[in-house]
Amino acid sequence: xxxxxxSASTAMRAPMAMRLQTAPAAPANVDPLDRLGAAAxxxxxxxxxxxxxxxxxxxxxxxxxxxxxxxxxxGRRQIAAFLTEGDLFGWTDHGFYGFSAxxxxxxxxxxxxxxxxxxxxxxxxxxxxxxxxxLSTQLASAHDHLLLLGxxxxxxxxxxxxxxxxxxxxxxxxxxxxxxxxxxxxxxxLTVETVSRTMSALKRKGxxxxxxxxxxxxxxxxxxxxxxxxx
Amino acid sequence: xxxxxxSASTAMRAPMAMRLQTAPAAPANVDPLDRLGAAAxxxxxxxxxxxxxxxxxxxxxxxxxxxxxxxxxxGRRQIAAFLTEGDLFGWTDHGFYGFSAxxxxxxxxxxxxxxxxxxxxxxxxxxxxxxxxxLSTQLASAHDHLLLLGxxxxxxxxxxxxxxxxxxxxxxxxxxxxxxxxxxxxxxxLTVETVSRTMSALKRKGxxxxxxxxxxxxxxxxxxxxxxxxx
DNA sequence: CGCCAGATTGATACACATCAATTCTCGTGG
DNA sequence: CCACGAGAATTGATGTGTATCAATCTGGCG
Numbered sequence: 184x185x186x187x188x189x190s191a192s193t194a195m196r197a198p199m200a201m202r203l204q205t206a207p208a209a210p211a212n213v214d215p216l217d218r219l220g221a222a223a224x225x226x227x228x229x230x231x232x233x234x235x236x237x238x239x240x241x242x243x244x245x246x247x248x249x250x251x252x253x254x255x256x257x258g259r260r261q262i263a264a265f266l267t268e269g270d271l272f273g274w275t276d277h278g279f280y281g282f283s284a285x286x287x288x289x290x291x292x293x294x295x296x297x298x299x300x301x302x303x304x305x306x307x308x309x310x311x312x313x314x315x316x317x318l319s320t321q322l323a324s325a326h327d328h329l330l331l332l333g334x335x336x337x338x339x340x341x342x343x344x345x346x347x348x349x350x351x352x353x354x355x356x357x358x359x360x361x362x363x364x365x366x367x368x369x370x371x372x373l374t375v376e377t378v379s380r381t382m383s384a385l386k387r388k389g390x391x392x393x394x395x396x397x398x399x400x401x402x403x404x405x406x407x408x409x410x411x412x413x414x
Numbered sequence: 415x416x417x418x419x420x421s422a423s424t425a426m427r428a429p430m431a432m433r434l435q436t437a438p439a440a441p442a443n444v445d446p447l448d449r450l451g452a453a454a455x456x457x458x459x460x461x462x463x464x465x466x467x468x469x470x471x472x473x474x475x476x477x478x479x480x481x482x483x484x485x486x487x488x489g490r491r492q493i494a495a496f497l498t499e500g501d502l503f504g505w506t507d508h509g510f511y512g513f514s515a516x517x518x519x520x521x522x523x524x525x526x527x528x529x530x531x532x533x534x535x536x537x538x539x540x541x542x543x544x545x546x547x548x549l550s551t552q553l554a555s556a557h558d559h560l561l562l563l564g565x566x567x568x569x570x571x572x573x574x575x576x577x578x579x580x581x582x583x584x585x586x587x588x589x590x591x592x593x594x595x596x597x598x599x600x601x602x603x604l605t606v607e608t609v610s611r612t613m614s615a616l617k618r619k620g621x622x623x624x625x626x627x628x629x630x631x632x633x634x635x636x637x638x639x640x641x642x643x644x645x
Numbered sequence: 646c647g648c649c650a651g652a653t654t655g656a657t658a659c660a661c662a663t664c665a666a667t668t669c670t671c672g673t674g675g
Numbered sequence: 676c677c678a679c680g681a682g683a684a685t686t687g688a689t690g691t692g693t694a695t696c697a698a699t700c701t702g703g704c705g
Contacts, residue, residue, distance in 0.1 A: 253561055255643055261561040276550045282557055304543065308535055311542035318549045319507045325556035326513055330484055330492040332563035333603030337661070364684065372564030374662060379685050395670090396684060412486055568693070595652065605694060610653050626702090627652060 215310040216243065216271075219300060220293030231284040231292070232273065238280050240294050241273035247290030248361040251282040252369065262370040264324065265362065267351065271317040287362050332372045335412075337381045340371040342410035345391065349401060356401040364396065446541040447474065447502075450534060451524030462515040462523070463504065469511050471525050472504035478521030479592040482513040483600065493601040495555065496593065498582065502548040518593045563603045566643075568612045571602040573641035576622065580632060587632040595627065 220243065225231055231242065234253055242249075249266040263282055266272050272284055274297070304311040331340055344367065348358045360367070368378045382399075385391045390406045393399040401407060451474065456462055462473065465484055473480075480497040494513055497503050503515055505528070535542040562571055575598065579589045591598070599609045613630075616622045621637045624630045632638060 251557070253557075255561075255565065257643075259565040261564040263557040263560050274550055275554060276547045277554070281554045301543075305539045308537075308539060308542060311539060311546065312532075312535065315542065315546055315549065316507045318546065318553060319505055322549060322553045322556060323506060323508070323512045325553060325560065326482070326484075326494040329494050329556065329559055329563060330486075332560060333492040333600075334486065334490040369564075375684075376663080376686085377661060380661095383685070412488075594650095606652075607654085607695080608693060611693095614653070 215303075215307055215313050216293075216295070216300075219295050219303060221295075223292045223294040224290070225286040225292070226289050227286055229286045231286060232280055234280055234283045236280050237278055238273060238275045239297055241271060241297055241300070242284070242295065243293045244268055244270045244272075245291040245293055248287040249290055249292075250285050250287050250362070250366060250370075252285065253282050260369045261372070262366060263328070264321070265366075265370065270321075271314065274314065274318065287366065337371075337373055337377050338385070339410050339412060340373065341378065341381045341385065342407045344371060345399065345401065346404070346407055346411050349404070356404060358399045358401065360397045360399065446538055446544050447524070447526070447531075450526050450530060452526075454523045454525040455521065456517040456523070457520050458517055460517045462517060463511055465511055465514045467511050468509055469504060469506045469528065471527055472502060472531070473515070473526065474524045475499055475501045475503075476522040476524055479518040480521055480523075481516050481518050481593070481597060481601075483516065484513050491600045492603070493597060494559070495552070496597075496601065501552075502545065505545065505549065518597065568602075568604055568608050569615070570641050570643060571604065572609065572612045572616065573638045575602060576630065576632065577635070577638055577642050580635070587635060589630045589632065591628045591630065 222245075223242070231249065232238075232240075244266050246268060249270075249272065251263040251266065251272060252260055253263070254260045264270075264272075265287065273280065275281060300310070300314070304314070331343055335343065345358055348360070349356065352359065362370075364375045364378050368375045371378065373381075382391070382393075385407075386393065388406075390403045391399055391401055453476075454473070462480065463469075463471075475497050477499060480501075480503065482494040482497065482503060483491055484494070485491045495501075495503075496518065504511065506512060531541070531545070535545070562574055566574065576589055579591070580587065583590065593601075595606045595609050599606045602609065604612075613622070613624075616638075617624065619637075621634045622630050622632055
């Protein structure tokens with residue numbers, strides 16, 4: 184779960200709570216989903232499933248990054264989420280996927296049959312609970328993303344995005360962008376040019392720095408946080 | 415569930431499914447949530463809970479309309495969803511609400527203690543399943559909403575919004591707007607002025623008509639659907 | 646009647662999109 | 676090893692959709 188939340192808000196909401204990685208009352212430390220999955224691999228830019236496909240399976244990311252996206256007839260694209268390790272996707276209660284899922288990088292996944300998960304959930308409340316947690320976190324992320332798309336300026340969007348990334352890959356002030364500029368643009372509701380210009384501007388101001396486009400250093404996260412603003 | 419999906423896509427995904435108001439396979443026709451709730455009422459514009467409040471309860475709408483929203487320091491507001499009969503809200507897996515909930519109209523709600531629902535879900539998989547369905551539908555709606563905010567023009571947003579409303583209140587080509595223009599604007603990521611202008615333009619073209627602002631007739635839903643486009 | 650909040654309409658400004666070159670990176674083949 | 680080409684990123688010049696600022700209009704209510 185997670186799906187790239189923006190603004191400090193999400194982090195704020197879950198100060199020490201953190202995930203409940205283990206089942207509420209599980210004897211061992213086993214995630215209730217672990218036994219049900221089958222391994223699957225996709226290489227960079229492969230489609231995992233298409234919007235409109237019948238939704239027989241859902242997946243969990245083991246490594247790599249996945250994007251959920253939709254393209255309009257005339258080619259406009261929106262990315263709803265970038266998913267990374269631990270995130271569940273493809274769970275829908277209608278018969279069909281609403282968004283396509285594509286591999287941003289080479290990815291390894293666990294693939295679950297919806298029917299089998301449903302079945303197993305009847306016996307194990309912990310399993311249902313687990314899926315519920317994953318979904319509710321994604322919903323919170325989506326809501327934060329709505330604020331970003333509906334009400335934030337380009338600079339604020341970029342700042343929120345970068346801060347989200349550092350939080351998820353807690354490696355100090357350094358961020359590895361798994362996705363290209365176009366992906367970032369389509370996630371943030373901007374154009375590539377605006378993303379590029381805005382990042383260059385932040386660089387000129389000394390707030391961030393980067394030699395290659397895919398590896399960014401946050402020089403003044405304070406300034407970024409001020410931009411991201413949150414609520 | 416639902417939360418005002420935009421574009422025809424959601425309706426397409428759930429053509430006749432509609433809500434599942436009653437429990438999936440319950441012996442009687444009892445929703446597993448029904449026994450757990452306590453009645454609650456809020457009048458128009460009252461706050462049900464604030465963003466940041468500890469999330470002890472969740473709610474289901476019995477009648478009226480609720481908005482989920484967040485306001486930035488400098489007063490920009492985004493509405494994440496309008497919720498109506500049957501919709502669940504306030505379920506979060508972090509300790510705190512991420513968005514405020516407010517009554518758009520006078521509303522009657524069922525109020526549930528999170529702790530008690532959790533408890534009951536351990537015994538009844540059907541209950542967990544029920545909540546899961548409600549959340550997953552909301553997540554799908556939120557994703558559609560992201561496409562709307564990230565990539566659609568003002569006219570497309572309005573068209574999608576109106577079509578969503580008719581679908582939910584299936585009363586032919588007539589739509590009752592429970593919310594004021596500002597609410598519509600904050601849901602669609604626009605300003606009141608743009609909403610007003612865009613609706614006037616649609617009216618001039620004979621696509622919609624309205625005498626009072628809160629009661630709209632769809633004269634040519636075909637034209638609206640062409641605008642809404644979907645994927 | 647007169648007030649006030651909400652809605653509409655008008656004039657102007659601006660943030661971001663669009664169109665158009667470069668520049669950079671890297672894989673490929675001569 | 677270097678020339679070449681292609682896709683991605685950056686930078687520049689210009690356009691435009693929507694925001695902003697500013698009246699005016701409308702309907703409900705004290």
